[in-house]
Amino acid sequence: MKNILIIGGGAMGSAFSIPCLENRNRVTITEPYSKIFIKNHLTKNKFHSALNMRLPKKLKFRKFSKNLLNENFDLIVIALSLSGIDFIGRELKSLGIKTPILVLTKGLKYEKKTNKLFTISERFKKKYNMKNISILKGPCLAKELARKNQTSVIVANKNINIAKKIGKIISTKYYLTEFSKDVIGVEICSAIKNIYSMIIGAGQSLNASSNLFQKSVIEMSYLTKYFKGEEETTLSLAGVGDLYVSAAGGRNSKMGSYLGKGYTFKTAKKRFMLHDTVEGEQLAREIAPYILKKVKRKKIPLMENLLKTIINNKKLKIKV
Ligand SMILES: NC(=O)c1ccc[n+]([C@@H]2O[C@H](COP(=O)([O-])OP(=O)(O)OC[C@H]3O[C@@H](n4cnc5c(N)ncnc54)[C@H](O)[C@@H]3O)[C@@H](O)[C@H]2O)c1
Structure with missing residues (x-):
């Protein structure tokens, strides 16, 4: 005991x-x-x-x-x-x-x-x-x-x-x-899945979301390696495991679905999720100053798009 x-x-x-x-x-x-x-x-x-x-x-x-x-x-x-x-x-x-x-x-x-x-x-x-x-x-x-x-x-x-x-x-x-x-890899994956589950949620059909899921996993692998975690950790419970549950049933993917419909973050929050904490939004604001300056954007187009959507309160540009 x-x-x-x-x-x-x-x-x-x-x-x-x-x-x-x-x-x-x-x-x-x-x-x-x-x-x-x-x-x-x-x-x-x-x-x-x-x-x-x-x-x-x-x-x-x-x-x-x-x-x-x-x-x-x-x-x-x-x-x-x-x-x-x-x-x-x-x-x-x-x-x-x-x-x-x-x-x-x-x-x-x-x-x-x-x-x-x-x-x-x-x-x-x-x-x-x-x-x-x-x-x-x-x-x-x-x-x-x-x-x-x-x-x-x-x-x-x-x-x-x-x-x-x-x-x-x-x-x-x-x-x-x-x-x-792989402490770093596990922490990186479990954090950024909050952003990628918003992206997957933005898909307006299962087909579109599956495409975004596959591209999200590639970006998660890149970022895990970038921050000196092990790439294969992306395939662990902390990576695709957690991404699945967040994309299937969480508040991040719900917010993502409104972004995918063309709402800005502020409008969607006020109209549909006023009292909900959207962890992906909090993380986006925390990491945007670093990610948008330091990481090669070509390698993480979905992340770049989502961060700009949140911090500039613009419409999402990802094709969904
Ligand atoms: N590791 C896991 O298996 C797992 C699973 C689900 C959630 N989580 C994580 O656990 C954390 C908590 O999630 P939750 O669902 O319990 O959230 P919650 O909103 O139910 O609880 C949040 C907790 O943080 C405290 N808190 C909030 N703001 C604070 C502040 N400014 N100063 C001090 N304390 C503050 C709250 O009082 C409360 O105790 C999140 O980071 C979430 O991602 C981990």
Whole structure:
């Protein structure tokens, strides 16, 4: 039995608690930011609004505090969205915490000062002196995991034994883990699939989307290699695996479908998805300053097109 702290009481952090508890760990969840999620966890019946279900009674909720972070956990899981990454980096750095960290967050960070793009694990290591970091990515809809639908994910660490140890702690017969040493490749793929699922969603028929899917995979391979990941990681759960689930049923592809119909991003957001977070949009704004300046555009025409569509609020030019 291990003592696990999950930081982030949103859909994914809460769903992740379910296999961890089933595997007989002691699991505590904390929420540093959202009043709604704090309320969800504090109510007596533990009804989680985003998951639309009650969470296990055994899941302990604790108020977020420095004292809590300092307690003796075997694993700290970060399940915040990208916008919370620097906040938690600062908190953990100030306390000098050495506990192994597992990051579920998907995305990339742009640093204006150096004009560089960082994966989340690079950011944690370089800016916040965090050392023992593993990442977990792959095709996982939180609602499905919470209902114990079979889900396969990938845990990555340069030291594969650490990744495997984490796999043992968290996996169940419905939550299966694969392993990789290619931390950068896994992080790059799992981030940029949010953009490519918008592109695939822009296809106005299955035939058109399939064409965009195939071209997206080629661009994902190029970018993975560009950022010094392994090209074959594109074919892993973190690459095509996650791309499939996001293109088939996510908010990114829904937004993509409106872009494909000729709406600008702002109009589509206001008219059809006002209260939805579109992770692909957030990532597009984060990475555009780097990608549009530094990467050969001929190699990534779909990415270039989508980034310009979002940041300039123009109509999508891809032929769909
Ligand atoms: N690794 C996986 O298998 C997997 C699967 C699905 C989602 N995810 C990733 O997990 C992350 C969370 O997804 P989710 O579906 O739970 O989202 P969510 O919107 O349900 O929850 C977001 C969480 O981030 C916190 N947050 C938001 N803005 C913040 C800020 N500025 N400062 C601090 N905290 C902030 C929220 O309070 C909440 O805890 C995303 O990056 C998503 O891509 C990972």
